[in-house]
Amino acid sequence: MKKQLLTAAVTAGLLFTSFNSTASAHEKTHKVSSGDTLYRIALNNQLSVSQIMEWNKLSSSSIYVGQTLSLLAPHSHETATTSSTYTVKSGDTLWGISSRNGMTVDQLKALNNLTTNTLYVGQVLELSGSAPTPTTTSTTINALIAESKKYIGVPYVWGGSTPSGFDCSGYLNYVFAKVGVSIPRTVETIWGATKSVSAPRVGDLVFFTTYKAGPSHAGIYLGNNQFIHASSSLGVTISDMNNTYWKARYLGARTTF
DSSP: OHHHHHHHHHHHHHHHHHHTOOEETTTTEEEOOTTOOHHHHHHHTTOOHHHHHHHTTOSSSOOOTTOEEEOSOTTTTSOOOOOSEEEOOTTOOHHHHHHHTTOOHHHHHHHTTOSSSOOOTTOEEEOSSOOOOOOHHHHHHHHHHHHHHTTTTOOBOTTOEETTEEOHHHHHHHHHHHTTOOOOSSHHHHHHHSEEESSOOTTOEEEEOOSSSSOOEEEEEEETTEEEEEETTTEEEEEETTSHHHHHHEEEEEEOO
16 A cells, blocks of 8 residues: 555656746756656757757766756857857757757758758858748758658668668658758657647648557658558558548648648
8 A cells, every 4th residue: 555655656746747847948957857858858949969968968868857957058158149150069950050040951051052961070051141042841841742752662661760671750750851850760759749730731740540559650741632651561652541541540640840
């Protein structure tokens, strides 16, 4: 009985912590609550996991409830000076740099004449200047659809995340990364990190429940009830959402845009 009471008290404490966690915009800190991960904290604050680990001297991605994490680089609480350039550090991504500087990935690439998403440590990027302002969402979505179709026919491989073989979330993670959009690695975490929409638009993610309850399979919506995904039986393929199998298992649509 005592053990049951103790378990209940611990569970209640974790729930209480979860609903009372705070992240101060002024102090730029985050108090870890139950269910937090470094990835979600980084995503919500437009940072990279590597930055949070470096700034808090973490040797692993393990965090604990009640831990206070700094969301600022050391000494960045001092008077800031505006800079028109940025020097790439370990762990940086185009998405992270552009988000922190109030611009889009496409704008950052255009300013620096970048044709790929590859960065290297020490690279100096321009953050201001004249460059064509692309229609970011439509440009990225068009690139995403074109990229997704390049891999039609690639076989399904459990845990696969390269063009030699994909599982469903490995495929999504790879294709989105190719157009400068960072998403988590598993279907369940992609579901939790994206925004719900009432009906899918081209480029949105559509989710299904297959081998277990909850979101366990996902693909990219192409329009006209078609979606592209890494099927366990067919590999990367285009399927019809009105197919009786998929229609019965459809959970909803979410977006990264």
